[in-house]
Amino acid sequence: MKRAVLMRSLPAPAPAALPSPVLAPQMQPPAPNVASEQSLFRINAIVRHWLLQHRDQIRTLAIGAVSLALFLLSWHFLATYRVSFHVRFTNVPTPVQVFQSLARAAHNGRLLQHVVLSCRRIALGFIIATLIAVPLGLVMGRFRFARDVIFPISEVLRPIPAIAWVPMSIMLWPSNEESIVFITFIGSFFPILLNTLHGMASVDPVLVRASQSLGANEFAIFREVYFPASLPSIFTGLTVGMGVAWVSLIAAEMISGQFGIGYFTWEAYSLVQYSDIALGMICIGVLGLSSSAIIRGIGRIVMPWKTNT
Amino acid sequence: MSEQTAGVIDNIADASVASGKGRIEVSHFGLSYASAEGPIEAVADAGIVVEPGEFVSIIGPSGCGKSTLLNAVAGFLKPTRGTVRVDDEPVNRPSADRGMVFQQYSLFPWKTVRENVEFGLKMKGMERSRRESAARTLLGLAGLLAFENQYPDRLSGGMKQRVGIVRALATGPKVLLLDEPFGALDAQTRIIMQQILTNMWQRLKISVLFVTHDIDEAIFLSDRVYCMTARPGTIKAEITIPLPRPRQQSMMMSSEFLALRRGLMSLISEESLKAMSGEVNDDALQGLTIDTHGHALSEMI
Numbered sequence: 001m002k003r004a005v006l007m008r009s010l011p012a013p014a015p016a017a018l019p020s021p022v023l024a025p026q027m028q029p030p031a032p033n034v035a036s037e038q039s040l041f042r043i044n045a046i047v048r049h050w051l052l053q054h055r056d057q058i059r060t061l062a063i064g065a066v067s068l069a070l071f072l073l074s075w076h077f078l079a080t081y082r083v084s085f086h087v088r089f090t091n092v093p094t095p096v097q098v099f100q101s102l103a104r105a106a107h108n109g110r111l112l113q114h115v116v117l118s119c120r121r122i123a124l125g126f127i128i129a130t131l132i133a134v135p136l137g138l139v140m141g142r143f144r145f146a147r148d149v150i151f152p153i154s155e156v157l158r159p160i161p162a163i164a165w166v167p168m169s170i171m172l173w174p175s176n177e178e179s180i181v182f183i184t185f186i187g188s189f190f191p192i193l194l195n196t197l198h199g200m201a202s203v204d205p206v207l208v209r210a211s212q213s214l215g216a217n218e219f220a221i222f223r224e225v226y227f228p229a230s231l232p233s234i235f236t237g238l239t240v241g242m243g244v245a246w247v248s249l250i251a252a253e254m255i256s257g258q259f260g261i262g263y264f265t266w267e268a269y270s271l272v273q274y275s276d277i278a279l280g281m282i283c284i285g286v287l288g289l290s291s292s293a294i295i296r297g298i299g300r301i302v303m304p305w306k307t308n309t
Numbered sequence: 310m311s312e313q314t315a316g317v318i319d320n321i322a323d324a325s326v327a328s329g330k331g332r333i334e335v336s337h338f339g340l341s342y343a344s345a346e347g348p349i350e351a352v353a354d355a356g357i358v359v360e361p362g363e364f365v366s367i368i369g370p371s372g373c374g375k376s377t378l379l380n381a382v383a384g385f386l387k388p389t390r391g392t393v394r395v396d397d398e399p400v401n402r403p404s405a406d407r408g409m410v411f412q413q414y415s416l417f418p419w420k421t422v423r424e425n426v427e428f429g430l431k432m433k434g435m436e437r438s439r440r441e442s443a444a445r446t447l448l449g450l451a452g453l454l455a456f457e458n459q460y461p462d463r464l465s466g467g468m469k470q471r472v473g474i475v476r477a478l479a480t481g482p483k484v485l486l487l488d489e490p491f492g493a494l495d496a497q498t499r500i501i502m503q504q505i506l507t508n509m510w511q512r513l514k515i516s517v518l519f520v521t522h523d524i525d526e527a528i529f530l531s532d533r534v535y536c537m538t539a540r541p542g543t544i545k546a547e548i549t550i551p552l553p554r555p556r557q558q559s560m561m562m563s564s565e566f567l568a569l570r571r572g573l574m575s576l577i578s579e580e581s582l583k584a585m586s587g588e589v590n591d592d593a594l595q596g597l598t599i600d601t602h603g604h605a606l607s608e609m610i
Contacts (some may be wrong), residue, residue, distance in 0.1 A: 210415035213383055214429035215480060217407030224428070228419040305419045305460040 125184025141200020187248030195237025199230030369537030406479030
């Protein structure tokens with residue numbers, strides 16, 4: 001019994017040890033044979049310490065959960081009693097109905113198909129935008145001539161919303177798929193470019209001089225100083241760009257798509273499948289949330305110096 | 310460890326005293342830059358020499374161009390007039406031959422302490438495992454090994470500068486240039502850092518050019534001190550510091566030290582006043598031209 005308790009509580013200290021991964025190896029003396037009672041006491045202390053340390057986060061999490069539950073509850077009542085005071089909840093599906101239609105859609109795999117296709121479009125458009133905008137921003141930030149040439153063009157094109165590109169895009173690209181990917185690309189391109197430029201502008205000149213006095217050549221300065229110094233800004237751009245990419249994608253799919261989660265939502269409206277509308281919307285929300293979480297996660301891996309505080 | 314240690318020390322020693330190199334010679338140095346009201350002369354006809362293995366400071370009022378002079382030795386600036394030479398080679402660009410420590414903490418925030426120290430070796434093309442062990446050895450010698458995997462943001466100011474000095478030394482430069490390295494530190498930390506630097510120099514015997522506005526610091530650390538005038542900056546005096554080595558903080562109370570301090574102080578305060586001539590006149594120096602005898606200023610008015 002005691003062993004079982006130990007085993008179950010063993011994974012717990014792992015996150016507690018995480019905040020100070022550097023100090024841990026030096027501060028913990030190698031103690032292979034500690035009495036189990038003593039280690040149990042220590043684990044208990046660590047858990048308590050962890051709880052104390054993360055009190056604010058736990059509190060935030062709890063409040064968030066309650067607030068979400070309240071939101072669902074009010075949605076449920078508004079839809080069940082078909083409340084109508086100027087805003088009409090008459091045809092709005094209840095959360096339960098949405099859940100049922102999710103179960104149905106999950107069963108026949110149709111929804112998943114749409115989701116996968118949308119994700120592929122996002123991934124393609126966003127990755128291509130990143131691969132072009134980041135190097136372009138770095139070069140524009142470093143070389144004045146490049147900036148003077150490219151900046152005016154980007155300033156003219158930037159205010160045009162990605163949705164306004166839909167007709168042009170359909171004309172430009174041979175297939176519907178390519179034109180939708182292009183819209184996604186356009187949407188995320190400018191936020192990424194501008195933030196990369198901003199990052200380049202805010203590089204501390206002392207760091208550049210320090211690298212020069214350590215023997216860095218032009219390419220090394222670029223790779224070792226300008227690029228890492230701009231990374232926080234670049235990731236801000238990626239997060240914003242990802243948001244805009246989803247906005248653009250959904251709009252494009254609603255206008256010209258035959259597949260995709262935006263098309264699914266619009267089709268549900270045309271076919272009077274009201275619960276599918278809400279299902280589509282929730283899917284879009286979850287997808288947007290997860291994609292920005294992925295970017296944040298990558299950012300944390302790529303910039304360990306930012307999270308190690 | 311000991312083998313590596315010896316290797317690293319050789320690496321540094323080779324470049325400095327062992328081969329008798331590391332001589333800085335600045336002659337008839339002048340630097341002016343353009344402004345809206347015509348060219349402004351920052352430094353005029355300044356000449357200094359740092360002999361191999363010597364510790365030399367430049368001291369002067371703020372804005373006298375002492376940092377400008379140092380930046381020219383580092384290769385960041387081109388002199389308008391005169392020459393800057395290190396070991397008889399003209400300086401025209403920054404190089405790892407001249408290690409530099411800046412007043413602003415200039416560690417790369419995205420590199421750990423060890424990766425910062427490795428940087429110069431990486432630029433030399435040294436392979437990863439060799440430069441890693443070299444950096445670890447150096448950090449160990451400087452008593453910083455425990456922090457090798459930390460990011461600079463987590464270090465104190467004094468610690469950052471210690472790493473900065475080790476980083477500048479890692480490539481085995483001929484000379485070490487320090488631009489008010491302890492200027493941003495609090496008084497207590499500064500004193501400890503001065504002791505560390507003088508001890509380190511005692512062991513390395515590398516040529517050092519040190520810029521500061523702190524008189525005590527200059528006397529405590531240096532073999533010689535150059536005193537610069539207000540803008541346009543030029544060398545006003547050269548003072549030899551005959552204090553015995555190794556230096557200890559207790560020497561700062563000795564009569565010899567205080568006499569040197571008094572001499573330098575009068576040289577500097579004269580120049581500081583001149584440097585602030587536009588802002589400070591005799592009235593301003595008194596703080597107030599009237600004595601309120603303890604009454605609040607608002608009452609007097």
